[in-house]
Amino acid sequence: MKADPKILILEDNQSDADLLLRELKKSGLRFTSEIVQTRLAFEHALKNFNPDIILSDYSLPSFDAITAFRIKQSKYPHIPFIIVSGIIGEENVVELIKSGVTDYASKNTLVTLSAKISRALNDSIVRKEKIIIDDQLKTQAAELIIANKELVFQNKEKENRAADLVILSGNLKVRQEELSVANVLLIKQEEKVKLINHELLQLNQELEERVTRRTNALAESESRFRNMMETIPQIAWTNTIDGEVIFYNQRWYDYTGLNRKKSELWGFNTVIHPDDLKDSLNWFRLIRKTRDGGEFQLRGKRADGLYRWHLIRLMPIKNEDGQMQLWVGTATDIQELRLLQQQKDDFISIASHELKTPLTSLKASLQLLDRIKDNPTAAMLPKLIVQANKSLDKVNTLIEDLLNASKANEGQLHISPKLFVLSKIIDECCQHVRTEGIYKITTKGDMNVEVYADATRIDQVVINFVNNAIKYAPESNEIRISIETINNMVKVSVIDKGPGIPPEKLRYLFDRYYRVDNSGSRYGGLGLGLYICTEIIKQHHGQIGVDSVLGKGSTFWFTLPIT
Ligand code: ADP
Numbered sequence: 001m002k003a004d005p006k007i008l009i010l011e012d013n014q015s016d017a018d019l020l021l022r023e024l025k026k027s028g029l030r031f032t033s034e035i036v037q038t039r040l041a042f043e044h045a046l047k048n049f050n051p052d053i054i055l056s057d058y059s060l061p062s063f064d065a066i067t068a069f070r071i072k073q074s075k076y077p078h079i080p081f082i083i084v085s086g087i088i089g090e091e092n093v094v095e096l097i098k099s100g101v102t103d104y105a106s107k108n109t110l111v112t113l114s115a116k117i118s119r120a121l122n123d124s125i126v127r128k129e130k131i132i133i134d135d136q137l138k139t140q141a142a143e144l145i146i147a148n149k150e151l152v153f154q155n156k157e158k159e160n161r162a163a164d165l166v167i168l169s170g171n172l173k174v175r176q177e178e179l180s181v182a183n184v185l186l187i188k189q190e191e192k193v194k195l196i197n198h199e200l201l202q203l204n205q206e207l208e209e210r211v212t213r214r215t216n217a218l219a220e221s222e223s224r225f226r227n228m229m230e231t232i233p234q235i236a237w238t239n240t241i242d243g244e245v246i247f248y249n250q251r252w253y254d255y256t257g258l259n260r261k262k263s264e265l266w267g268f269n270t271v272i273h274p275d276d277l278k279d280s281l282n283w284f285r286l287i288r289k290t291r292d293g294g295e296f297q298l299r300g301k302r303a304d305g306l307y308r309w310h311l312i313r314l315m316p317i318k319n320e321d322g323q324m325q326l327w328v329g330t331a332t333d334i335q336e337l338r339l340l341q342q343q344k345d346d347f348i349s350i351a352s353h354e355l356k357t358p359l360t361s362l363k364a365s366l367q368l369l370d371r372i373k374d375n376p377t378a379a380m381l382p383k384l385i386v387q388a389n390k391s392l393d394k395v396n397t398l399i400e401d402l403l404n405a406s407k408a409n410e411g412q413l414h415i416s417p418k419l420f421v422l423s424k425i426i427d428e429c430c431q432h433v434r435t436e437g438i439y440k441i442t443t444k445g446d447m448n449v450e451v452y453a454d455a456t457r458i459d460q461v462v463i464n465f466v467n468n469a470i471k472y473a474p475e476s477n478e479i480r481i482s483i484e485t486i487n488n489m490v491k492v493s494v495i496d497k498g499p500g501i502p503p504e505k506l507r508y509l510f511d512r513y514y515r516v517d518n519s520g521s522r523y524g525g526l527g528l529g530l531y532i533c534t535e536i537i538k539q540h541h542g543q544i545g546v547d548s549v550l551g552k553g554s555t556f557w558f559t560l561p562i563t
Contacts, residue, residue: 005121007033008051010042010068011084012060020055020084020110027114039063043071051079053121055105055113058085069101078128080120084113232330235300235310239327243288246326257303273299273307280312287314291324297338300331308335343513347526350515351402354524358394365391398526405512405528408535415454415539419563422458422490423447423483429459430466430481439470445483449490452563457536464529465494465556471525473498476553485562489542493557500550509546510534533558 007024011017017035024031034049036042037060045051054072056065065083072081080102093104102120105113229236229249236249248263256263256271272280276298287294293315299307310331317325365388372378407413423443430441451458462481469479476497484491501509501516508514515527530544537544537558548554 003030005029005031005052005117006049007031007117008042008045008049008054009033009035010037010054010056010060010063010065011035012037012057016057016107019107020113023110024114024117027111029114029117037063039067039071042068046072046076053117053124054079054081055084055117056081058083058088065101066096066099069099073100078124078131080117080124082113082116082120084110229328234333235331237329239288239314239329241288241324241326243284243327255300255302271301273301275299283312284314288327291316297334308333309338310334340513343527346515347513350524351398351526354398354526355395357524358391358398362388362391362395401526401528401532404532404535405526408532409512413457413532413535413539415457415536417452417454417540419450419452420455421447422449422451422492422560425455425459426462426481426483426492429463433466433470433479440478441466441481442478443481443483446485446490447483449483449485449562451490451560453540453560454536457539458560461533461536461558462492462494464533468529468556469494469496469498469554472496473553475499486559488562489559490562491557491559493555495553495555497553500552500554501546501548502550503548506546506548510544530556 009017009020011020014035021033034045034051036045039062042063054068056068058065065085069081072079081100082103082105083096083101084105084107086107088104096104102123103116105116226247226249229238229247232249233251235251235255237245237252238247239245245263245267248260252263253259258266258271268280268284269277280296280298283294283296287296293313295311295313297309297311300310301307311334313330313332315328315330317328319325365384368380369384369388372381372384375381404413423446426443430443433439433441466479466481469476473479473496478497480493480495482491482493482495484493505516509516510530510533512531513527514531515525534544537560540560542558542560544558546554546556
């Protein structure tokens, strides 16, 4: 039993309560107690006094033991509840005990109460323990139930999982099958891809080969093209379609004296004559615009600083589809051609002038003759006839020269050779000059040498030399003619003491239409005489030449083979 138990006493009668307490103390029970009389006080004591046992009177004025018991039972079932009352009847006691009241003690026999209390307290302890154990059992049972439930749940889970697993494995199988189908497909695809790859590789190789072949062909054609550009005698270059020069042939570098770098930097700008630059650049632009090619002329500077006329030709290079690829340009040196052109133009004007002079004179003579035609004794008549004849001779000579030059040019200057004494011909042909008496003509040398030649033609050559000496060396009063035999050749020289000829012009003297001084028409002439002489001497297998010193005079000579 618990030591010093707390006893709650529900009793409205104070003397009964005192008696009860006295009796208990008398029995030797050590305890603490609280006496309550109302329901409110009872409930308060239950909560705050926390009794180990309750002793209750059976009936109270505002309350009763049964209600008190029920209140106690609802919250504190382990606390023993003993009814201490007067006589309440055997049946009631049995009923109370049945309903759970711990015990009953009569107020008349209080001596037994202490023992009942002790027993009730002991029972209470056992009950309490039982309750605790029951609680524990209940808790354990509950826990077991929970655990069981958990197990059931887990089992279900497991079952579910197992079911899931079954489904999953079923799914997996399906997937596996699908995968293997996919795998087969993949393998097939892979084979296809391999095949395509192989075809692609072949195609690539073919393409590469084609590109290489094409590149090689291109390189070959480019090198052929460049070689061709190098073999032509003209300066040549190529322009991109935008006009940039990308290649010059060697002739360019040779002619301009520019190196590659300078050519790239300056190009045509420094080579073209400043007076031709603007026009030339316009031409370049215009031709490139038309895209059909074209040509124009300009003066290009040579490495030594001299400008020479060039014909510039720009030709477009197009591909099979007619698309522009590049421009090829050539520069042909036409300096000589331009000179010839110039000479020809000069010649035409000179020829017209030369022909017009004797014709005008002839016309004047004829007009005068016409006026005096009715007077045959007029003193002027013979003079006019001589004058008219002279003019006609002059025209005739000019026409002869023209015809001869044209024949010589066509290689049709025929000769009819015969054997004759050279000095004789020379002497005869100088007769016309001698008769005029202004010039002294002396002939010296081998006067007997004979040649096999066309006398008329040789005569023509000597007359031309002598006439030129008279014409171009008027201050030289004496004209000497020398005849020398050197080995098996005879050399005839016509020497004057005239102004001479500048050395740089000597080599052109025998060219067709060439005249040293074309500017002033101080001396008439077509520039054909010496050319015809050259052709005549060539036909005779001889040589022709001139030695001249400025201010001292000139020696025109020719040689003929002695038969
Ligand atoms: P042309 O007398 O009709 O002009 P030529 O062929 O006979 O033609 O002569 C060519 C040029 O040679 C002449 O224009 C002249 O300038 C020059 N020439 C010829 N002979 C002499 C000379 N004796 N002295 C100086 N110059 C001469």
